[in-house]
Amino acid sequence: MEFSNLLSIAGGTLGSPVVLFFLLGFLAALARVDLSLPQPIAKTVALYLMLAIGFKGGVGMADSGVGPASIAPLLIGVAFSAAFPILGFAALRAASGLGRTDAAAVAAHYGSISIVTFLTAIQVLTDRGEQAEGILVAVAAAMEAPAIIVGLWLASRGRSETGAAAGPAPEEARLSVREAVLNSSVVVLLGALAIGWITGEKGMTDIKPFVVDPFKGVLCLFLLDMGAVAGRGLAQNRRAIGTGTVLFGLYMPLVGAALMALAVWPIDLSPAGKALLMVLAASASYIAVPAAMRLALPKANPVIYTTLSLGITFPFNVIVGIPLYIAIADRLFAGGSQ
Amino acid sequence: MEFSNLLSIAGGTLGSPVVLFFLLGFLAALARVDLSLPQPIAKTVALYLMLAIGFKGGVGMADSGVGPASIAPLLIGVAFSAAFPILGFAALRAASGLGRTDAAAVAAHYGSISIVTFLTAIQVLTDRGEQAEGILVAVAAAMEAPAIIVGLWLASRGRSETGAAAGPAPEEARLSVREAVLNSSVVVLLGALAIGWITGEKGMTDIKPFVVDPFKGVLCLFLLDMGAVAGRGLAQNRRAIGTGTVLFGLYMPLVGAALMALAVWPIDLSPAGKALLMVLAASASYIAVPAAMRLALPKANPVIYTTLSLGITFPFNVIVGIPLYIAIADRLFAGGSQ
Amino acid sequence: MEFSNLLSIAGGTLGSPVVLFFLLGFLAALARVDLSLPQPIAKTVALYLMLAIGFKGGVGMADSGVGPASIAPLLIGVAFSAAFPILGFAALRAASGLGRTDAAAVAAHYGSISIVTFLTAIQVLTDRGEQAEGILVAVAAAMEAPAIIVGLWLASRGRSETGAAAGPAPEEARLSVREAVLNSSVVVLLGALAIGWITGEKGMTDIKPFVVDPFKGVLCLFLLDMGAVAGRGLAQNRRAIGTGTVLFGLYMPLVGAALMALAVWPIDLSPAGKALLMVLAASASYIAVPAAMRLALPKANPVIYTTLSLGITFPFNVIVGIPLYIAIADRLFAGGSQ
Amino acid sequence: MRSAMETHPKVRLDILIEQLAVPRLGTLLDTLPGVNGYTILPVQGGSGLNGIWTRDGQIAGAEGMMMIWCILDAQHKEAVLKSVFEFVNARAGLITVSNVDVVRPERF
Amino acid sequence: MRSAMETHPKVRLDILIEQLAVPRLGTLLDTLPGVNGYTILPVQGGSGLNGIWTRDGQIAGAEGMMMIWCILDAQHKEAVLKSVFEFVNARAGLITVSNVDVVRPERF
Amino acid sequence: MRSAMETHPKVRLDILIEQLAVPRLGTLLDTLPGVNGYTILPVQGGSGLNGIWTRDGQIAGAEGMMMIWCILDAQHKEAVLKSVFEFVNARAGLITVSNVDVVRPERF
Ligand SMILES: Nc1ncnc2c1ncn2[C@@H]1O[C@H](COP(=O)(O)O)[C@@H](O)[C@H]1O
Ligand SMILES: Nc1ncnc2c1ncn2[C@@H]1O[C@H](COP(=O)(O)O)[C@@H](O)[C@H]1O
Ligand SMILES: Nc1ncnc2c1ncn2[C@@H]1O[C@H](COP(=O)(O)O)[C@@H](O)[C@H]1O
Ligand code: NA
Ligand code: NA
Ligand code: NA
Numbered sequence A, B, C: 001m002e003f004s005n006l007l008s009i010a011g012g013t014l015g016s017p018v019v020l021f022f023l024l025g026f027l028a029a030l031a032r033v034d035l036s037l038p039q040p041i042a043k044t045v046a047l048y049l050m051l052a053i054g055f056k057g058g059v060g061m062a063d064s065g066v067g068p069a070s071i072a073p074l075l076i077g078v079a080f081s082a083a084f085p086i087l088g089f090a091a092l093r094a095a096s097g098l099g100r101t102d103a104a105a106v107a108a109h110y111g112s113i114s115i116v117t118f119l120t121a122i123q124v125l126t127d128r129g130e131q132a133e134g135i136l137v138a139v140a141a142a143m144e145a146p147a148i149i150v151g152l153w154l155a156s157r158g159r160s161e162t163g164a165a166a167g168p169a170p171e172e173a174r175l176s177v178r179e180a181v182l183n184s185s186v187v188v189l190l191g192a193l194a195i196g197w198i199t200g201e202k203g204m205t206d207i208k209p210f211v212v213d214p215f216k217g218v219l220c221l222f223l224l225d226m227g228a229v230a231g232r233g234l235a236q237n238r239r240a241i242g243t244g245t246v247l248f249g250l251y252m253p254l255v256g257a258a259l260m261a262l263a264v265w266p267i268d269l270s271p272a273g274k275a276l277l278m279v280l281a282a283s284a285s286y287i288a289v290p291a292a293m294r295l296a297l298p299k300a301n302p303v304i305y306t307t308l309s310l311g312i313t314f315p316f317n318v319i320v321g322i323p324l325y326i327a328i329a330d331r332l333f334a335g336g337s338q
Numbered sequence D, E, F: 001m002r003s004a005m006e007t008h009p010k011v012r013l014d015i016l017i018e019q020l021a022v023p024r025l026g027t028l029l030d031t032l033p034g035v036n037g038y039t040i041l042p043v044q045g046g047s048g049l050n051g052i053w054t055r056d057g058q059i060a061g062a063e064g065m066m067m068i069w070c071i072l073d074a075q076h077k078e079a080v081l082k083s084v085f086e087f088v089n090a091r092a093g094l095i096t097v098s099n100v101d102v103v104r105p106e107r108f
Helices: A002-014 A017-030 A039-064 A068-095 A100-111 A115-127 A135-142 A145-162 A170-181 A184-211 A215-240 A243-264 A271-282 A288-296 A302-334 B002-014 B017-030 B039-064 B068-095 B100-111 B115-127 B135-142 B145-162 B170-181 B184-211 B215-240 B243-264 B271-282 B288-296 B302-337 C002-014 C017-030 C039-064 C068-095 C100-111 C115-127 C135-142 C145-162 C170-181 C184-211 C215-240 C243-264 C271-282 C288-296 C302-337 D019-031 D074-089 E019-031 E074-089 F019-031 F074-089
Strands: D008-018 D038-042 D045-048 D051-054 D065-072 D093-102 E008-018 E038-042 E045-048 E051-054 E065-072 E093-102 F008-018 F038-042 F045-048 F051-054 F065-072 F093-102
Touching: A002 A017, A002 A115, A002 A302, A017 A115, A017 A215, A017 A302, A017 B184, A039 A115, A039 A135, A039 A184, A039 A215, A039 B039, A039 C039, A039 C215, A068 A100, A068 A135, A068 A145, A068 A243, A068 A271, A100 A145, A100 A243, A100 A288, A100 A302, A115 A215, A115 A271, A115 A302, A135 A184, A135 A271, A145 A170, A145 A288, A170 A288, A184 C017, A184 C215, A215 A302, A215 B039, A215 B184, A215 F051, A243 A271, A243 A302, A271 A302, A288 A302, A288 F019, B002 B017, B002 B115, B002 B302, B017 B115, B017 B215, B017 B302, B017 C184, B039 B115, B039 B135, B039 B184, B039 B215, B039 C039, B068 B100, B068 B135, B068 B145, B068 B243, B068 B271, B100 B145, B100 B243, B100 B288, B100 B302, B115 B215, B115 B271, B115 B302, B135 B184, B135 B271, B145 B170, B145 B288, B170 B288, B215 B302, B215 C039, B215 C184, B215 E051, B243 B271, B243 B302, B271 B302, B288 B302, B288 E019, C002 C017, C002 C115, C002 C302, C017 C115, C017 C215, C017 C302, C039 C115, C039 C135, C039 C184, C039 C215, C068 C100, C068 C135, C068 C145, C068 C243, C068 C271, C100 C145, C100 C243, C100 C288, C100 C302, C115 C215, C115 C271, C115 C302, C135 C184, C135 C271, C145 C170, C145 C288, C170 C288, C215 C302, C215 D051, C243 C271, C243 C302, C271 C302, C288 C302, C288 D019, D008 D019, D008 D074, D008 E093, D019 D038, D019 D065, D019 D074, D019 E045, D038 E038, D038 E065, D038 F038, D045 F019, D065 D074, D065 D093, D065 F038, D074 D093, D093 F008, E008 E019, E008 E074, E008 F093, E019 E038, E019 E065, E019 E074, E019 F045, E038 F038, E038 F065, E065 E074, E065 E093, E074 E093, F008 F019, F008 F074, F019 F038, F019 F065, F019 F074, F065 F074, F065 F093, F074 F093
Parallel strands: none
Antiparallel strands: D008 D065, D008 D093, D038 D065, D038 E045, D045 D051, D045 F038, D093 E093, D093 F093, E008 E065, E008 E093, E038 E065, E038 F045, E045 E051, E093 F093, F008 F065, F008 F093, F038 F065, F045 F051
16 A cells, blocks of 8 residues: 555656656757757746745745744754765765765755755645645755755865865855855745745735746746756766766765655654655755855866756656655655544 | 628637737738837747647647547648649739749748638637537648648749749758748747647646636737737838739638638538638738748748738738638538538 | 724724835845845746736726716826926925926826836725726826926926037937836726726626636735835935935825815815825826936936835825825815715 | 869958848848848847847847848958948947858859 | 977967757768867847847747857867858858967867 | 047957856856956857857757857956866866947956
C-alpha cells in the first residue's frame, strides 16, 4: 500500500500538466529545439510566481495566525542551510574530485534552496488537496543566505593553506551575501508575504484572479522554460562534469530530504509542511547562489554548479524526488493522524 | 437569406473586439502610429496562443476520441499543402512577373498556413457557438512543412536551367525543412496537444483560468500587434510589389478556400471543421515559411513574401475571408444537416 | 466625522495591495534593491492598463449613453490643461529659481495628467463601490496635449527676449505635439474606448476575464515597478533639485485639485467623476510630456522634470493625495445628494 | 596571385542618441548622399554628466538611448559628419569616427 | 621600467548577419583555427538597400539581425575573413575589420 | 578656412564583463579621473573557453554579460586601463582599446 501510494503520487505528478510541460521543454532541448522564453519574460514570470506564492503565504499567516510553533521550522531551515554545505563539501572533495573552490561553490547550492522546486511541490500538494502553513514561504526565504555564507567560508579556508587566494576578498564576500539576501526574488517574496499578511482575506479577494486563478497555468509556462534551460545546459555541458559530480547531484537531494525528515519529525507542523521542508532540503539553488558565487568566487567554474543544480538535481526532483518525499512524509507524519 | 447570413457573419466578425483591435493596430500603422508590442512580448503571446490552442485541441481529442475519420482531414491538408504551391507558382510566373526564386518563395507561403488566421477563425466560430474537432490543430501543424519542401524544389529546378544556383544548396534545404518542422511554435502546438490529450478534462480544470478564460482578450492584444506589424509593412513597402503580385494576395486565398471546399465535401467532419480547413487553405504563412525561406533561399526578396502574406492576405482574410468562408461552409455543409 | 472619513479612506488606501506594492517597490529602491520590471514588460503592462481602462470606459459610455452633459468635463479638462501651466510657470520662476526652459518644461508636466495616478484612483473608488462616468477616460486623454502646447509656448517666449533660442524650433514643436497627441498610450486608450463603445456589454462579456478580473492584480505589479522607478530616481537625484522645486512638487497637486474642485462644482457629474477630475488636475505627466519635452526642448534638464513628477508628486498623490481628494469630493459633492 | 580577401578602407560612425530622436536621425541619414544604410543597436544604460540611467522599469521612451552604426565611404565623411553633428549636438548624444576595412567596397 | 599595461595589436571583426543564420555562423566560427570566442549583440533595427526594418512587434525570427564581435590574432585574419565572408556574402550581412589593442594577448 | 568638422583623437575602450559585476565596474569608472561617462550595451550570448551561453530563458542574472563602451582622452588611457584591467582580469571579461575621432573634444 505504501508502494502503491508512491506510485499513485508519482503517477499524479507525471500526469500533471505542470510536470508534462517541464518534460516538453526538457526533451525538446535534448532534441536541440529551444523552447525557452525571452529573458524579460522568464524573469517576469519568476517574479510573478514569487509575488503570488508570497502573497498567498501571507494571507495564510493572517488566517491561521503565526504562533510560536512557527519558530521551529524557521530555526531548522536556517540550521540545515548552514550545516548541509559542510557535508556536501566533504562529499565532493572525497568522491567527486573537485577542487576546493568548485566544491565550496557547489556545496553552497545544495545547502540553499530552489524556489521553483518548492513551487512545484506546493502545486502537487494542492492538487492532492493538502495545504501547508504560510510560514513555509518565510522558511524558504530564510534558507537562501546561510548556505552562501558557509560556502564562502569553506572556499576561503583554502587561502591560508595554499598561499594563493582561493576564497573571495572580504569585500566581495560581504557584497555577495548582501546580494543574496537582498536579491529581488527574495525581496518580492518577503514583501508580498508581508502584504498578504497585512491585507489578509480582503486583499486576497481583490487580486485572486491574478495571483491564484491563473497560477497553475503560468507555472506550466514557467516550467516549459525551466525545462528548456535545464535541458540545454545538460546537452551542452554533460561532458564537462565528471561522473562523481553527476552522482552527487542525484544522491545529495536524497540525503538532504532524509536528514530533514529526521529534523522535522518531532515538531508541530502539518504533514504537507514537513514534506515541503524535505523538498527545500533536497533542492539546490539556481537563482541566488549562482549569482553570489559568480560575484564572490569568479574563479569557480559556473558550468559545474549550474549544470549540476539545474540540469541534474532540478529534473530529478521534479520527476522523482517530489512524489517520493511526499509519499515518505505521508507515511511518516500523516500515518499517525489518520 | 444566404447573403443576409454572410452579412450577419461579417457584421458579427467586424463587431468582434478581436477584429476591431486588429483594425486599430492596422489603421494606426497606416497613420504612422506604431502600436506594436516589444518583441519579447509578441513572441511570448504567440507562444501562449499556440500552447492554449494546442492544449484545448488535445483535450477535445481526449473527449471525443480520435477515430479513423481523423485521417481524412490530415491527408487532405498535407496533400493540399504540397500541391497548392505548384498552382501558386504557375500563377505568379504567368501573371505577376516574379522571377523563379521569388515565385517559389511566395508560393510556399500560400501552400502553408497562418496559425493566427486559424486562431481568429476559431474565435469567430466559438462566438457563433460552433466548435470544430480537436484534430484540426494537428492538421494545421501538418500543413506547414510540405509547402516548404515543394517550394524549395520549385526554386531548385531553376538550377539546371540557368547554370547559376537559383535554389538552395541541399544542406541548406535540409536544415531549413528541419527548422520549419521543428520550429518552436510547431513543437509547442503539438506538445500542448499531446499534454491536453494525456491530461484531458482534469488537466483542463487545472489550467482553464490560464488557457481558456483570458484567451480571447489575449488574442485582442495579439491582433493589435499583428495589425500594427501588417500595416507598417504595407505602409513601407506597398510600392515595392507590383499590382499582379498584390492581386495574387487577394485571389489566391479565394482559390485555396474554394479548392478546399471541394476536397472536404465528401469527408466526415463538422461544418466548423470544414470551414477551418478552408481558412487554413486560404491563409498564408508568416512564421515558419518566411524563416525557412530566409535560410534556404537568401536571394529571394523577403519584402515581397512578407508584405504579401502579412500586409495583404492576412488583413483580407481577417476582415473579408473568414466570414465568407464560414458563410460558404455554413451554406454547403450545414444546410444538409439542419 | 469628516476627518475620520478622510482617515478611513486613507487607511483603506494604505491597506490596499495596490498601494502597498507601490511602497514595496519604492522603499526597496531607497534601500538600493531594484524591483523594476524589464522594460518590454513595463511597457506592455502599461499598454494593457490603457487598453483595459479605455475598454471599460467605452462600455460604460455604451451603457449609460453619452449626453451633452459629457461636454462640460471635457471642456473643463482641456481648459485646465492649457491654463494650469501658466500658473505653474509663474510659481516656478518666482519661487524655485528654475530657468525659463526648465520652468516651462516642468509646468507642462503639471498641466498634463498622469494616467497611472488616474488608474490608481479609479481602483480606490471601485474598492469603495463608486464608479465614475466612462467619459472621464476621454477627458484624461484630452488633457495631455494642451499643456504641452502651452509649455512650449512659454519656453519659446524666451527666444525674442534673449536672442538665443530657448524654445523649440517650430518644426520640432509641431512634431513633439504630434508625438504627444498620437503617442501609442493615447491611441490605445482612445482606440479601446471606441471599441468598448462599439461592442458594449457583449464585447465586455467576451474579454472580461482579460480586462477586468486580473486588472487589480496587474495594477499591483505595475505599481511595484512604478514605485521602484520613482524611488530609484529620487535616490539618485534628490540632490540635483532644489528645495523650492521639491516643494512645488508637493503644493502644486493640492493647488490643482483645489482649482478643479471649484471648476467642477456646478456641473452635472457623479461625485466619483468629480474626484477623478481633481486627481487628474493634481497629477503630473510622466509618459507623454517627458517624451515631448525631450524632443522639443532638448536643453531642458530631464533630471528635474522626471524626478519631480515621478519621484515626488506621484508618490505624494498615491499615498496622500488620492484619499484626500476623494474625501474632499465626498464631503463637497456627495453630501448634498445623500 | 592577389589575395581573394582584398579589403578596402571605409569610415565607421558610432552615434549615441536619444531613442526618441532615432526616427528623425534615420530620416536624415536616409537623405544624405553616401549613406546607404545604418544599423540601430539597443543601449541598456549609461552614465554621463547628467547622471546614471537605465532602461529597466521605464514605461515611456523618454529616457533611453540607441547606438547607430554606420559604414560609409571616406569621400562622404566630411559632409555626413557635418549634418549628423548638427543634429546630435542639439541634444544629448555622442559621435565617434574610426577607420575600418570592408570586403565589398561597392556596398558603401 | 616597462609599463604594466603593455598592449598588443589584434584584429576586430564586426559581423552583421541575419539572426536565423547566427547558430550556423557560430558553428563555423567554432571550427575556425584562431577563433577562440565571439560575442553576439542584439540589433534593434536598421535601414539598407532592402528598406527599413525593426524588431518591434515581430513574432517570428525571420526578420532581425545580430552583430557578432570577434577578436582574433592578425595571423588568422586572412583565413577567418575568407571563410566568414563566403558565409555572409551568400545572405544579407556586412563585415568590417579594424585594429584594436588588448592586454592579454594569449587569450586570442 | 578650416573645416568646421575638425575632429580630435580619443581612445575607445570596449569592455565585456559579467552583468552582475556591471554596477561595481560602473562605480569604479565613476571614480576614475578622465572617465566622464560610459555606455552599457546588452549582449545576447557568446562562445569562449567556457563554452556557449545565451540570454534566452535565463531567470537569474548569473549568466549573462554586458558590453561597456567608454570614450576617453589619451592622457588617461594608461591609468584607466590599469584599473579596469585589474577589475576585469579577476573575472570573466575582455578589454579592447582602439583609436577614434570625436568632434567635441572637451566632453571627454
Ligand atoms: N565618455 C563617454 N563614453 C561613453 N559614453 C558616454 C560618455 N559620456 C556620456 N556617455 C553616454 O551618453 C549619455 C548621456 O551623457 P550626458 O549627457 O553626459 O549625461 C550617458 O548616459 C552615456 O550613456
Ligand atoms: N552602410 C551601412 N552601415 C551600417 N549598417 C548597414 C549599412 N548598410 C546596410 N546595413 C545594415 O544591413 C541591413 C541589411 O542591409 P540591406 O541588405 O542593404 O537592406 C540593414 O537593415 C542595416 O541594418
Ligand atoms: N575572441 C573573442 N572575441 C569576442 N568575444 C569573446 C572572445 N573570447 C571570449 N569572448 C566572450 O567572452 C565570453 C567569456 O569567454 P570565456 O571566459 O573564454 O568563455 C564568451 O562567452 C564570449 O562572449
Ligand atoms: Na537544499
Ligand atoms: Na494556405
Ligand atoms: Na495635472
